[in-house]
Amino acid sequence: MNAPGFSTWWVRLGQLAGLAALALLGAFDLRYGLYTGASAFEALRALGQVVLAVLTAVVWLPVHRQGSRSLPLAAFVLGAISLAVTFGFVVLSASGRYLFGGSWGLAESAGMIAVVFVVTRWGAARLAPWAAVLAALAAAALPLRAGTEYVYVIFGLLQALAAVGAAAIGIYLRVVAAGRERAIALVRAEQRAEFARDLHDFIAHHVTGIVVQAQGARFVAEQDPQRVIVALEQIERAGAETMASMRRMVGVLRNPDAPPDAPLAPLAGVADLAPLLEGHNGTTTTPARLYVDGPLDGLPVEVSTSAYRVVMEGLTNARQHAPDARSVAVSVRRTPDWLLVRVADDGATPRSAPARGHGFGLLGLTERVRALGGTITAGPGISGGWVLDAAFPLRTAVAR
Template identity: 80%
Template sequence: MNAPGLRRWWVRLGQLAGLAAMGLLGLFDLRFGLLAAAGAAGTLLLLVRVGLAVAAALLWLPLHRQGSRRLPVAALVLAAASLAVTAGIVLIADGGYLLSGSWGLAESAGLLAVVFVVARRGAARIAPWAAVAAGLAAAALPLRTGTDSVYVIFGLLQALAAAGAAGGGLYLRTMAAGRERAVALVRAEQRAEFARDLHDFIAHHVTGIVVQAQGARFVAEQDPQRVITALEQIERAGGETMASMRRMVGILRNPDAPPDAPLAPLAGVADLGPLLSGFNDIARAPARLHVDGTLDGLPVEVSTSAYRVVMEGLTNTRQHAPDARAVDVFVRRTPDWLLVRVADDGATPRTPPARGHGFGLIGLTERVRALGGTITAGPGVAGGWVLDATLPLGRAVAR
């Protein structure tokens, strides 16, 4: 059973327990009320008390939606009716004891439950007034039996109980609001990450399509068969680009994505092999993968960020180093760090601003720094261009 289903089951169980308790208190009220009923007036008042108790049960028993306006309005009506009955009994008794025995324990329990439910689920503008009115109605119930100090004390005790019920409802309401804010924050962060991923995927695939189209134009007359192969690769890359774009844009558009929607980036270090194979299919410079250490059990954010680093390095090599003869991808794991390097041997002059121009490296830098890592891009000591990233493992696990 999932968490919402389990929570709903517990709520139903609590409702059944509360309903059973109210039923027992109602039987107690009926027994002593019938014995103490004085003529038709006493029987009528007993029926009114039973009706108010049933109305209270019908009000708090259903599962109300959060922010309900009908709930506090109905609670105000119920509280007003209960207070009116109490005031009528006190005025009629005129210092005497019109009712003997119980003042309506089932009604008391029902009103306390109404206070809790209103504080938990009622609309914010009306709920405080409704909770206060229902609490006052519960506190005034003992006065139906008499105005002696003992009944005043019982009234104060019920007022304290109403305050406790309101506090419990407010606590659960605050906890639920905190969970909703946390979920909304996670979704916002995830949508921002998907937006960065969308740029990475589209830039990578579109760059490959452009390179293949340029190559096909140059070899069209000498080797038509290679043009057909290039067109097939362009078609495949275009299909992957559209699929990635539809999937990610769909998630970005839907803030209430279903629970089974992917809430993590789509690729990690385990997918570096296919990434390099796709690069080698369309690039003149072969890419070689060098792995030092096991890559199993990496934190998800580290694995996906390492994949994005390699993707950005390959995309930039394809764009800015057409004369490169080889690209080396190094992935090394230490006890505390994952080190990623993408180095090419291109001789085309490049400067850090030109290489870092655009949103790819900017977004990648934000991603790596958010994990507590570092990223640099610049000319290599032996020539070419080097993209280095260090990703901490310990901090990522703590996150």
Template identity: 75%
Template sequence: MNVRGLRRWWVRLGQLAGLAVIGLLGLFDLRFGNFEGMSTAAVLLTLARIGLAAATVVVWLPLYRQGSRRLPVLALVVGGASLSVTLVLAAAHTQGSYLVGGSWGLAESAGLLAVVFVVVRRGEPRSATAAALVAGLAVAGLPLRAGTENAYVIFALIQALGAAGAAGAGLYLRTMATGRERAVALVRAEQRAEFARDLHDFIAHHVTGIVVQAQGARFVAEQDPQRVITALEQIERAGAETMSSMRRMVGILRNPEAAPDAPLAPLAGVADLAPLLEGFNGVARVPARLHVDGTLEGLPIEVSTSAYRVVMEGLTNARQHASDARAVDVFVRRTPQWLLVRVADDGSSSRAAPGRGHGFGLIGLTERIRALGGTITAGPGVTGGWVLDATLPLDRAVAR
């Protein structure tokens, strides 16, 4: 189960707990009511209170997208209806008519508090303010259905504080989520700029090679025709690789959802892994070892740079979170269709999963690898420690 699925599971568990609480409070409202001698109007108002409690569940139970326009409308309707019933009951009480059967509506109070929280957390900002205000007033006014004595006024103030607390909790979670979204968007924008620089460097490198080979072929055309054919084949391969990578990387730049994030750094690839590990061993107490299986020459530039960043992220995580590790092993294996990269340490495996915590390295790395058609996983190893695995396609036809 991924992080998003786990979060949704916890939300559903909290909702089930909320439903249980509202159900128990509803039974309390009915069980301890005084229904003797109630008029038809009183019975209808009692049923209306039970219906309003159920209506609040309909409002806060669904999982709304952020900025929902439908949620504030539903909250306004339910809050307005609750206020209307409160005004009717309060007016009847001042005229000496006892129309309240049971409590003033504890189940409805709990439901409206949940509505306030959800509408502040998920509602469209402008309409959510009015909806939360109406629902909050409805919560605060519920105890006045039973009378205006000091005890009921105190309960009204307590429920008003509860509504303010629910609104504050919703606003806090909303602010945290908005801040994280902005941070991720900023890092993604930085990554798009890095992709643009990578594209420029890559094209400049290959186009320069194509020009040099074409110039050389022109000079040796008469003396050695066979070398011209070889040069043309190399030009063809370089041109095809350039066009393929350019189309892929430009597609990433055009799609904001596919633009990953990573630290801004000069263009580096698998050829630079040995210096990277040497630099790591020079400052870290944990020795890093490089294991290469297969040739690493001729890799697509985006695959080479992404593999480098996988290793860089793995070493960074090992330095930060595995101070008790005795070694870090970097494995790079090339198959006919894939480049496999693994960074494994034998330290403690009690660290955050991908996408959790305050860092964005693994988030951006995951999106970068997926944009290329590969996969990446991070988690505890079978024999302990922590393992970062990435698979990168060498051929676009096998990219998933």
């Protein structure tokens, strides 16, 4: 279960820290370049280097989407400008028109290394490597603005190593994010396939019943016509419910490897919540209590089974991540238009996203609930503990 905004705060804090560091380095560059007696050219160079450092912040500071094409293009242009400025200083020095000295631009160096990280982390896969290489070369060449002695060459190599390290971190985080995206997609696909299998069982059950009722009606048609009318009403009701469920589940993915003759196992629904809580209470010291408000009969099968899964997920999370909880309250309330389900524990142990199983269980459950047009939320309760809420619409379903 995710803590809303948790990762965003860390990103913002990192950006603020980067801006503060860039400002300090920029102040040092200005102070070192504008020392007493400095030439106008030296002062202009210091200001230009600070401007280039600000341009790097324009590239790495915004939050970019994964696979951005504009990000590596901007980094490529910025790296090319930086290399051109460095090359110009070297040419001017070689011709005797410029004497080495001052700072080579520490703020620009730090900003260029940050650009390498951002490009490798979020840039488009085809453009990011070239832009990262150019930005790393620009960072490595920056010390040459202050001189070509071996000490500046060493500083250039150190900045090149820092750029390589930034690229390695960016690539690692990119791979981790891609792995998580694949895991999320797999969970969603598995949940949809499971939902499709449930729907298969439900439809097969009703179609089988329709066939049996139709066969029975044919045999009793001459002896008892009234029983034929009752059978036809049952056939009509079962057929309407089956078609409604099929319409509600259009777009649900189906496992192509599932056998066509899947067994007609009964589906667990809200009627089975009491045995579920009994099983939970038998395996933990935290008792779970069920509170029901309103009739639970006649619910659409997909709503009933999904509500059961919500309760099962809530009890599993409470058992695994709230060992200090004293009780778990399971509430099921039916209104004319909604079925509301809540699982709340009173555990005092703080729970963040990693502590809640990386959210994959909740992610799959969210996919199931949204497929029905419902909503689901999870987070800390007002008085402590953890609360899982789900709401299923009933108006668009045909009651059983």
